[in-house]
Amino acid sequence: MKTIRSILPADAVVQLVIRLALLALLIIWTFLIIKPFVPILTWSAVLAVAFYPVFGWLAKCLGGSPRIAAAILTVVMLGIVIGPAAWLGLSAVDGIRDIASQISTGDLALRAAPEQIKSWPLIGPQLYDFWNLAYTNVRAVLREVTPYLKPLAGIMLSFAGSAGVGTLQFLLSVLVAGLLFPYGPQLAGAIRGFLFRIVPEQSEHFLELSGATIRAVSQGIIGVAIIQALLAGIGFKLAAIPSAGLLAIIVLLLSIVQIGAVIVLIPVVIWIWMDKDVTTALPLTIFFVIVGVLDNILKPLVMGRGLTTPTLVILVGVIGGTLAHGIIGLFIGPIILAVAWELAAAWIRIERAAPVPDIVADR
Numbered sequence: 001m002k003t004i005r006s007i008l009p010a011d012a013v014v015q016l017v018i019r020l021a022l023l024a025l026l027i028i029w030t031f032l033i034i035k036p037f038v039p040i041l042t043w044s045a046v047l048a049v050a051f052y053p054v055f056g057w058l059a060k061c062l063g064g065s066p067r068i069a070a071a072i073l074t075v076v077m078l079g080i081v082i083g084p085a086a087w088l089g090l091s092a093v094d095g096i097r098d099i100a101s102q103i104s105t106g107d108l109a110l111r112a113a114p115e116q117i118k119s120w121p122l123i124g125p126q127l128y129d130f131w132n133l134a135y136t137n138v139r140a141v142l143r144e145v146t147p148y149l150k151p152l153a154g155i156m157l158s159f160a161g162s163a164g165v166g167t168l169q170f171l172l173s174v175l176v177a178g179l180l181f182p183y184g185p186q187l188a189g190a191i192r193g194f195l196f197r198i199v200p201e202q203s204e205h206f207l208e209l210s211g212a213t214i215r216a217v218s219q220g221i222i223g224v225a226i227i228q229a230l231l232a233g234i235g236f237k238l239a240a241i242p243s244a245g246l247l248a249i250i251v252l253l254l255s256i257v258q259i260g261a262v263i264v265l266i267p268v269v270i271w272i273w274m275d276k277d278v279t280t281a282l283p284l285t286i287f288f289v290i291v292g293v294l295d296n297i298l299k300p301l302v303m304g305r306g307l308t309t310p311t312l313v314i315l316v317g318v319i320g321g322t323l324a325h326g327i328i329g330l331f332i333g334p335i336i337l338a339v340a341w342e343l344a345a346a347w348i349r350i351e352r353a354a355p356v357p358d359i360v361a362d363r
Contacts, residue, residue: 039325040169042332044176047077048184049211050218055181066182074178081170088233088248166327173328202350206343213309213342217335219302221314224295225255231291232261239272239284255295256318256334258311265292308345309338 034041051073059069180187188207195203233248241247247268251261265288272281314334321333 039328043173047177048180049214070181077174169328213339217338224298257315
């Protein structure tokens with residue numbers, strides 16, 4: 001096999017090495033410059049793909065005015081981010097800081113069993129005794145474990161401190177997405193041309209698969225989880241539950257990783273019946289039951305296509321995205337991993353279905 005040195009003269013080899021080194025330097029330098037903007041640009045692209053059908057419908061209703069449609073949709077998304085999402089985030093930050101402060105001081109607060117549980121028919125006395133026993137044992141365990149949890153308090157405070165940066169990233173992402181809406185066809189054409197250079201035969205299929213996966217995850221998983229968390233947060237606030245925002249964020253996380261909000265809602269409903277009168281507890285219970293089953297109703301309507309991405313991939317995306325990019329990574333992490341999983345699975349299926357070359361078949 002001939003080497004580069006035998007094909008090219010020495011001075012040409014030196015020039016080639018210098019050019020490659022300069023190209024590598026330029027690529028690395030460019031990446032370092034745009035690295036802070038990667039989460040923003042990624043989330044902007046996700047928003048543009050997820051809401052493009054709405055943008056197309058709105059532009060058609062406005063008589064083919066894409067810029068006006070983009071402006072209206074941008075204002076609506078900004079209202080959502082600045083309004084309920086910001087309220088939910090700030091409430092969660094306060095809850096995280098409160099728990100971190102309790103961990104730092106070694107004084108995690110627990111609640112003893114309320115006396116009114118004794119009056120419950122059938123299970124009241126047994127539940128009261130079990131609660132007090134668990135309360136006593138857990139307090140003893142927490143006293144021993146709390147000193148080892150103090151490093152966790154620092155991580156929680158750091159996460160809460162990044163909430164302001166995360167909010168700014170969300171706002172910038174919405175603005176950038178609004179600028180991308182009118183140029184959707186051109187951007188899709190550019191991506192199609194890029195994919196054609198890599199996978200010429202499957203470029204169109206991979207482009208459609210990527211768009212469908214982004215819409216399925218962003219609308220059917222993350223979108224439904226955000227709606228569920230916002231409604232749950234409103235219910236928690238109406239019920240005057242402590243750390244309502246933090247509980248809503250837990251609902252958001254559980255919904256994204258497909259575990260479900262029932263784990264949080266059931267204890268909340270029990271607490272409501274212990275703390276409120278029947279006229280208050282009954283409507284709140286009905287509301288939380290609706291919130292709990294909301295994902296089962298909305299997901300089949302919104303997703304439109306079956307998503308084959310395993311729950312473990314979504315979970316890894318949530319954890320890895322959050323560790324890598326903060327709050328905004330909580331949303332872009334599972335989407336990026338889901339797209340990568342779907343494309344890799346499609347590529348493997350294509351390779352397996354490809355005919356065996358004649359030279360191999362003859363053997």
